[in-house]
Amino acid sequence: MYFCFCRLPLAFVALFTMWGSARGEELPADQTISFSSQVAPILQTRCVACHGEKLAESDYRMDSFAALVANTSSDQPAVLASDAKNSELYQRLIHQDEDLRMPSEAAALPEEEIELIRRWIEQGAVFDGDSRDTLLTNLLPVHNHPAAPRKYRASIPISALAVLGDENRIYVGGYHEITVWNTAGELLSRIGNQGERTYSIEPDPTGKWLLSASGTPGIMGEVRIFDLASGKMHAVVTRTDEVILDAQYSPDGKRIAVAFPNGVVDIYNAETLTKEVTLLGHSDQVTSVHWHTDSNRLGTTSRDNAAKIYDANTGRSISTFAGHSACVNSLAFLDGNDVITVSDDGKAIIWSAADGRKNREVISGSMSLLDVARFDRHYWITSTQGAQQFEIGSHRRLVQLQSEGDWVTTVAKNKLPDLRIFGLHSGELIVRQGEQEMPRILTRP
Ligand code: HEC
Structure with missing residues (x-):
């Protein structure tokens, strides 16, 4: 993934300010006020930008209930139950x-x-949520995203792509939706209620759920679970104030890893959706997360130019590879301890998951390398100039796929032996069945 974000906190504050004040209707005098659905939305949109994790003015954070009722630097408590006059938070308003x-x-x-x-x-x-440590963003009432346009006026670059199990159903990130196609290029269905752009789509191993990471740059990011059969939303895993680029089920289906814009990776229980482990160590946006087939190790890549391997059970960092000189976009586990990472620096490098030591460079060029995926005995690397297939072990190049100047942004990580599907910046799909390339599909409803 190659997206470059400039942060727009002002746009964030302005947009939600309108939303915030629109909710100040007349209140019946005896109505019980809900913290989660009435107070938290105001504090989240008007206060947390300066009193959150990134910026905590006066060391006072308001991004969770536990933080905002903790002491301030003044003599007054921030919130004194039943006594607004002696609550610093109210006094400041x-x-x-x-x-x-x-x-x-x-x-x-x-x-x-x-x-x-x-x-x-x-x-x-009174606190009416589940946990006092939950971020306020995650307490807010879930709202529906705007409907997708019925017909698109322009094509959308493909930033997320998945092919489901043994069916030839191709899931593609659209505008406020995921569109579903077959290999003949027919539009089968549309799954709405997504953030503006979708950055990862991942079916769970049972094929019952679809996990999506989406968002609007500078404004919000979200991970949601959809029921594959009905296309209806099942749950919101987490939300934050910048796009989330990746979320992946562990191969055993028990956990979900989420790549956050602030450099953190959280691992959730896939059933209860509670946070189990937090992985620290990246200093900038995490661009992708990759489970080892053993479901115990997790590889991560980041805009901080590093890639890391973690023990997903304890959160311990096992190794770090710091040999790239630009944003690292994707990673794949090969044989033994071999890991490959691809970067905007034009390099595909193989290194050891055990100690982070470099083994060899497979590609060193001038184009950005955007994605890498391992299949049985080979792997594919996609770039701003096409895609290349290499043999595992020898690292011999087997196939070079031309994209006529179009960026090949991503390759579907499906298990079907003969089917390889590539997403292009133009919004087209390249479908390869065995050695054969089928007519391109334009994913534009
Ligand atoms: C643009 C940034 C900004 C925003 C937005 C903001 N604050 Fe502040 N806040 C500050 C700064 C700077 C201070 C420290 C200076 C001061 O004490 O006045 C502060 C201090 C405070 C303190 C005192 C903390 C202490 O330890 O003494 C409280 C309470 C507080 N803010 C509440 C709020 C509330 C409630 C909101 C939302 C309605 C809010 N702030 C929004 C910048 C901000």
């Missing part, structure tokens, strides 16, 4: 001195929102 009033350097909250927060505190500042 109504402060006469504009330099001290929150949100800092912005208009005060609308009166209805301030009143809502006051009443929530007066009613006892």
